[in-house]
Amino acid sequence: MTRMSMVQRGVRAGATQEREVAVGVRGWLRRRRAVRVTLSVAALLLLASFPLSYWSLRLEAPQYPGGLPFTMHVTRLGGNVQEIDELNHYIGMKKLEDVATLERRLWPAGLVAVALLALVPAVVDGRWTWIFALGPLLYPVGFVVDLYWRLYTTGHSLDPHAALSSSVHAFTPRLLGSGMIAQFRTEAAFGPGYYFALVAAALVAVAFWLDSRSFARGRRA
Amino acid sequence: MAVTRRELIKSAAVGGGGLVVGGVIGKTVLGGGGAAGPAAQPTATGLPQDALAIAKQRNLNPGDIVAALKTYTPSGKLDTHYLFASGGHSGQVWVYGIPSMRILKVIPVFSHSSYQGWGYSDESLEILKRGQVNGKLTTWGDTHHPALSETKGDYDGQFLFINDKAGGRIAVIDLRDFMTKQIVKNPLIIDDHGGTFVTPNTEYVIESCQYSTPLGWSYAPLDEYKDKYRGAVTFWKFDRQKGRIDPAQSWSMELPPYFQDLADSGKLASDGWAFINSFNTEMATGGDAEGKPPMEVGASQRDMDYLHVINWKKAEQVVSEGMVDTVNGMRLIRMDMAVKHGLLYLIPEPKSPHGVDVAPKGDYIVVSGKLDPHVTVYSFKKIQDAIAKGSFDQDSYGLPIIRFDDAMEAQVQLGLGPLHTQFDNQGFGYTSLFLESAVARWSLGAPYRQDGWKLAGKVPIQYNVGHVAAVCGDTVNPLGAYLVSLNKWSLDRFAPTGPHHTVNLQLVDISRPEGMQVLYDVPTPDGEPHYAQIIPADRVKPVLVYPEVGWSAVTWSKDPNATAKGKERVVRNGSKVEVFMTAVRSHYTPDVVSVRQGDTVVWHITNIETARNASHGFALPGYNLGVVTDPGQTLTVTFQADTAGTYPFYCTEFCSALHLEMMGYFLVQA
Numbered sequence: 001m002t003r004m005s006m007v008q009r010g011v012r013a014g015a016t017q018e019r020e021v022a023v024g025v026r027g028w029l030r031r032r033r034a035v036r037v038t039l040s041v042a043a044l045l046l047l048a049s050f051p052l053s054y055w056s057l058r059l060e061a062p063q064y065p066g067g068l069p070f071t072m073h074v075t076r077l078g079g080n081v082q083e084i085d086e087l088n089h090y091i092g093m094k095k096l097e098d099v100a101t102l103e104r105r106l107w108p109a110g111l112v113a114v115a116l117l118a119l120v121p122a123v124v125d126g127r128w129t130w131i132f133a134l135g136p137l138l139y140p141v142g143f144v145v146d147l148y149w150r151l152y153t154t155g156h157s158l159d160p161h162a163a164l165s166s167s168v169h170a171f172t173p174r175l176l177g178s179g180m181i182a183q184f185r186t187e188a189a190f191g192p193g194y195y196f197a198l199v200a201a202a203l204v205a206v207a208f209w210l211d212s213r214s215f216a217r218g219r220r221a
Numbered sequence: 222m223a224v225t226r227r228e229l230i231k232s233a234a235v236g237g238g239g240l241v242v243g244g245v246i247g248k249t250v251l252g253g254g255g256a257a258g259p260a261a262q263p264t265a266t267g268l269p270q271d272a273l274a275i276a277k278q279r280n281l282n283p284g285d286i287v288a289a290l291k292t293y294t295p296s297g298k299l300d301t302h303y304l305f306a307s308g309g310h311s312g313q314v315w316v317y318g319i320p321s322m323r324i325l326k327v328i329p330v331f332s333h334s335s336y337q338g339w340g341y342s343d344e345s346l347e348i349l350k351r352g353q354v355n356g357k358l359t360t361w362g363d364t365h366h367p368a369l370s371e372t373k374g375d376y377d378g379q380f381l382f383i384n385d386k387a388g389g390r391i392a393v394i395d396l397r398d399f400m401t402k403q404i405v406k407n408p409l410i411i412d413d414h415g416g417t418f419v420t421p422n423t424e425y426v427i428e429s430c431q432y433s434t435p436l437g438w439s440y441a442p443l444d445e446y447k448d449k450y451r452g453a454v455t456f457w458k459f460d461r462q463k464g465r466i467d468p469a470q471s472w473s474m475e476l477p478p479y480f481q482d483l484a485d486s487g488k489l490a491s492d493g494w495a496f497i498n499s500f501n502t503e504m505a506t507g508g509d510a511e512g513k514p515p516m517e518v519g520a521s522q523r524d525m526d527y528l529h530v531i532n533w534k535k536a537e538q539v540v541s542e543g544m545v546d547t548v549n550g551m552r553l554i555r556m557d558m559a560v561k562h563g564l565l566y567l568i569p570e571p572k573s574p575h576g577v578d579v580a581p582k583g584d585y586i587v588v589s590g591k592l593d594p595h596v597t598v599y600s601f602k603k604i605q606d607a608i609a610k611g612s613f614d615q616d617s618y619g620l621p622i623i624r625f626d627d628a629m630e631a632q633v634q635l636g637l638g639p640l641h642t643q644f645d646n647q648g649f650g651y652t653s654l655f656l657e658s659a660v661a662r663w664s665l666g667a668p669y670r671q672d673g674w675k676l677a678g679k680v681p682i683q684y685n686v687g688h689v690a691a692v693c694g695d696t697v698n699p700l701g702a703y704l705v706s707l708n709k710w711s712l713d714r715f716a717p718t719g720p721h722h723t724v725n726l727q728l729v730d731i732s733r734p735e736g737m738q739v740l741y742d743v744p745t746p747d748g749e750p751h752y753a754q755i756i757p758a759d760r761v762k763p764v765l766v767y768p769e770v771g772w773s774a775v776t777w778s779k780d781p782n783a784t785a786k787g788k789e790r791v792v793r794n795g796s797k798v799e800v801f802m803t804a805v806r807s808h809y810t811p812d813v814v815s816v817r818q819g820d821t822v823v824w825h826i827t828n829i830e831t832a833r834n835a836s837h838g839f840a841l842p843g844y845n846l847g848v849v850t851d852p853g854q855t856l857t858v859t860f861q862a863d864t865a866g867t868y869p870f871y872c873t874e875f876c877s878a879l880h881l882e883m884m885g886y887f888l889v890q891a
Binding site for chain 2 (some may be wrong): 082083092
């Protein structure tokens with residue numbers, strides 16, 4: 001029996017046998033292999049992004065040869081956080097550890113959840129299961145939206161009593177590319193973790209497209 | 222490019238430059254100068270013209286241009302070698318970079334340094350107090366001979382030892398942070414000169430006395446000189462793990478009152494032995510006001526003084542078997558015991574010698590009698606043969622004297638006033654000629670060179686050279702390349718600054734067998750370097766900030782009084798007020814401290830910075846307090862708040878744009 005005919009049989013079975021939903025191994029077996037593999041890779045990429053940097057910012061000024069690095073990871077902040085905090089206190093910015101505490105607390109569990117959501121259409125049969133795939137699809141978008149919001153609010157809630165409050169006014173640090181904060185040139189970029197998430201989202205979309213084609217053929221048959 | 226180089230050579234030759242200079246410029250700047258940034262990139266025609274114009278305008282001759290190319294260290298480039306020089310009666314140690322000869326640091330050792338807070342913090346005062354004589358705090362020193370710690374006879378870049386001639390003290394400097402960690406005072410002698418020299422694995426730091434006194438700092442009249450006055454050499458045991466001298470494991474040997482001078486430790490062939498000069502075997506004691514000859518005459522009557530040859534490995538055994546007296550807490554091998562066990566021998570040496578230097582393989586011992594135009598070279602093997610043969614003369618203390626001819630290998634006539642010798646990697650020795658104001662290069666005999674024991678050249682220096690230092694020039698692996706001539710007088714070498722003249726350190730290129738060239742002059746504005754040592758920079762690995770915030774530089778571990786951010790506090794206990802303060806750009810916490818007159822204040826300061834360079838001072842005018850904390854460091858100042866008043870304290874280091882605002886108030890209520 002060919003794989004195609006198996007899927008067709010599954011579709012027919014789903015249609016005829018009182019819409020029985022195949023979960024687990026049976027659900028897994030009913031999808032096209034390409035769909036299963038693509039979704040699994042997406043889930044693995046999401047999990048692999050765990051230790052990687054999602055976003056980085058480098059501050060550059062003459063007295064910091066090599067620059068001051070900052071990186072954002074799922075479970076920690078990297079780079080020279082202490083020195084950046086030291087500088088930020090002059091303009092009255094919050095300590096980096098105190099920004100986005102809620103998201104950062106939920107992030108590790110959230111990422112695992114998103115990875116699991118990517119697997120739902122792979123192990124649960126039925127077109128409707130693709131609704132779960134919205135999780136991994138929207139995850140990178142959500143990250144950027146939240147990051148921008150936090151950059152904006154942090155840059156717009158400077159302590160008015162800070163030493164340099166009169167010379168450095170509210171601002172939004174650049175999310176991507178080059179910018180200036182006081183005498184520092186800033187260079188912001190997504191990290192490998194974010195690109196993993198982005199590729200994972202793309203793979204989920206590809207899987208959905210492959211699966212749609214199967215459904216379409218199934219109907220035709 | 223080729224045209225340019227030809228043009229340059231031509232113009233250099235026309236300008237009196239000759240082919241050598243043209244060749245050097247052509248190679249260095251035009252041919253291989255690709256490393257420079259875009260701004261320094263020579264234009265095809267611009268640079269040589271400009272360079273020659275500049276040379277002409279500044280009146281530079283071809284030799285100057287070569288020297289400039291060999292020493293100029295562009296902004297942002299680092300030196301390849303460290304020079305550690307003593308500071309003479311400044312009491313400190315000076316660190317220079319070679320080849321630029323830029324001054325990198327002054328390490329405060331025996332004297333106070335307000336710039337570095339040395340002598341004001343509890344920690345540094347505690348170290349300085351260990352050097353007291355009879356309870357008198359000595360606040361200065363006279364540093365002479367630095368010694369880098371060695372492993373297998375090679376500099377290992379971990380520690381630096383330095384003696385204080387004036388106080389008879391030895392200091393230990395840790396090269397992880399270039400800071401003095403320990404000072405020990407010799408319990409037998411008042412002053413020293415033959416220190417510091419280390420044994421090949423830094424088992425011991427050798428310190429021998431200079432001017433004889435009764436041992437143990439006691440009194441005896443001068444007419445009892447022969448019976449009561451003595452010299453001594455101390456072998457300070459070094460505990461590398463702890464980074465400290467262990468006085469309890471150290472021991473000394475009694476010597477005749479001959480004014481012992483410089484020393485050196487044997488190595489390889491002569492490992493286990495030490496050599497010390499002497500210059501007053503006449504046992505003159507002065508008295509020129511009473512019609513006796515002055516010291517300088519009295520001490521120069523005999524044609525020969527004595528080189529002391531000491532078997533320290535065997536002496537160590539004698540000490541461990543307890544055949545010692547204990548004087549002022551120091552274990553001392555008496556002379557009779559030294560003779561009995563064959564620990565100490567004398568060899569005549571041309572009169573009033575200065576340096577004794579052991580050749581790289583440990584096989585020859587080079588002595589310079591400063592009133593004799595030769596260096597005298599003794600063979601270690603011949604010394605051993607003479608000892609084995611056992612036919613000695615004797616001095617008036619019964620010490621065995623090996624006959625001069627039995628031990629002497631060669632005498633090389635160099636010139637007037639030879640003092641000190643260093644070695645290179647081509648089998649040459651370099652000896653300073655004080656009276657001639659020159660450095661002589663001479664060839665060692667076999668196994669170093671076939672053309673041995675001959676003068677190979679001289680270079681004039683400016684002026685009155687004392688010691689010389691070559692790269693690793695007193696180790697088992699000398700590296701040649703550079704020599705620094707440490708000159709006592711500078712006369713006309715620098716823009717005048719009044720009657721007091723600086724010394725002059727001159728960098729000399731010794732890399733070319735055909736001749737030596739003086740490359741650069743550098744003043745030492747606050748000190749008189751005597752001896753120095755040169756080590757390749759990559760062997761020294763200092764930390765850039767302390768390993769952890771709240772670090773004690775003395776114990777090299779977390780300080781029990783370290784204060785974390787948010788844990789700052791003032792704790793009162795009766796009349797004792799303890800302040801736990803943090804310092805960070807650009808504020809102290811707490812920045813207001815109130816006490817009552819008469820309180821004892823114990824003020825712990827933790828610099829909680831982790832950024833390189835972010836040091837913070839703490840100055841408390843009115844209480845004579847000024848300390849400096851480096852990133853991560855914790856230190857303490859303790860004082861009596863004995864005068865009421867309002868005392869602003871502030872940061873003495875320009876730490877940030879808000880440096881002036883880094884201050885606070887210390888309020889003492891009557």
